[in-house]
Amino acid sequence: MPDLLEVKNLYTSFHTEDGVVPAVNGITFNLKHGESLGIVGESGCGKSVACLSIMRLIDHPGKIKADAIKLDGVELQSLSEKKMRTIRGNEMAFIFQEPMTSLNPVYTIGFQLQEAIQLHQGLNKKQSRTKSEEMLKMVGIPRAEKVFDEYPPSLSGGMRQRAMIAMALSCEPKILFADEPTTALDVTIQAQILELMNDLKQRINTSIIFISHDLGVISEMVDRVIVMYCGSIIEDADIRTIIKNPKHPYTFGLINSKPRIDVDLDKLIPIPGSVPNPLNIPSGCPYQPRCESAMDICKSKIPGKSQINEGHHVSCWLFSKQGGKIKS
């Protein structure tokens, strides 16, 4: 049985007036049935664009190129736009970061839920209403029958995100992309939404690709993590390994810059510098200017992927078999 999702050498670039912005730079990963995968990285590292590219939701002037984007063994790139629409919202669904702006303010919650259900499941108005109300109840919205007829502006952010989740899950997708679904919410609501997603994942057996910059949130949600930097995957491993035994200096930095309750730190250690301008990515390893362990070779050559253990890979000269010399 093929993996649920197979992505091979995905490139997404935006051809702007200032030049070509390589947002996603040849990423390869697989997602197994029922697996939850986390994608971690700073803002602008290409994690959202990668997921939108898989659903072919990149607007002009973006261009998507890949050796393979296969869903259940079917190559999505060969599908017509019309065929692709039967997959969007049906087999793959998306939850966006901003619940306040992701729902159309001039249509009722119910209408927006029914739309997808009618489109993909061929239910009539009455049936889709029943189904929508069921979904709203399932995501824990009280008085679902009433909320059905309400407009998004009368709901709180948490409620709107629940409605978005209900909408995304209404057609029982095989893959759910969750793009920082809790970033815009306050902490207590965040926990509720995460719990809800975990619960629903089991119930409808959906695989989740969870995008976040927050390793704490990721660790509650996923089995495996890929870490992205400047459009490339720099490390991937299961969640325990990433937290306990990160290899790439960047992953290390991400973990160290987060406050922990179990360790008494005097201060947080931020990663120096900021994400490079995508129009002007440094030569060699893109992380090299910010890396404390940078060596000469890092400046000239991009490191390949090295295997640390079964299922743990890292792209860094420190761990490359061809090796550079570690600076003393």
Next chain:
Amino acid sequence: MKQYIVRRFLQMIPTLLGTTFIVFVIINMAPGSPLSHMVDPTISAEAIERRREQLGLDRPLLQRYGSWLVEAVQGNLGYSTRYRGRLVTDIIQTRLGPTIILTFSSIIVSFILAVPIGVISATRQYSALDYSVVVSAIAGVSIPVFFLGIVLIYLFGFQLGWLPVGGMAAAGVRHPTWLSYAADVARHLVLPLVTLTAANTARFVRFTRSSMLEVIRQDYVRTARAKGLSERVVIYRHALRNALLPVVTILGLSLPFLFSGAVITEAVFAWPGMGTLLIESVSLRDYGLLMGINLFLAVLVIIGNLLADIFYSVVDPRIRYD
């Protein structure tokens, strides 16, 4: 909602008092008076003075405004001096129809044209089509109505002789049926309508396009695409309804502009509407008629705004008046 409308109507009162008073003062400060067009210039100064007294024009300004106001609230807008004592309300009534035909058919036609053009232009931003729409819209906004009108008269009326260039119906022709009269009016309507519509369409296209450009970048449009909806549904159902909100507001607020555009168009094509009447009454210092038209326009503008606000609350659930 009902309460809101009542409140808005009550707010009309100070607005109307203000506009009528300002216009009354300005027109009285302007040189000349109705008398200069009423009487033989060779007549003696005494006779003119006597007429002035008869008409009450010698009384102080405030007193005259007061008596106009007292009569106006009772529905009496006085007499026209130019039309030799015909009632102002009667004159306005006969001129109202042609203006409504011209203005409203222009608004409807330009809206029907502008919305799809604006949407298509926005969804293909930076394409050759978009550029040509933008350029022609700027041209349409920039060309003065009277100039375009004269060009059209020259081309289609004078050179080609296809269409009548003035008036609302052929003079001295008896129409056997109602239908043939309507056809005649329609022929006369073509050139003024094209003239007025060109400018209106250009304005609406610009509003629709920029509003649409903003909306298609919104998150909920991406959500709609992510649901698997077709591009047509995404644009016309999810984006357009949001994009039209500001367009409708501008439409309501620009009613006075639409009307003033019609004034010039009417004058160019001798269309027997309120516009021609307004220009006449200003140049002949026909105080009574001028005040009547002014009052009518002010009411029209206020009602236009109110309608836009009510429409807004119907299409945008975020806006509720209660």
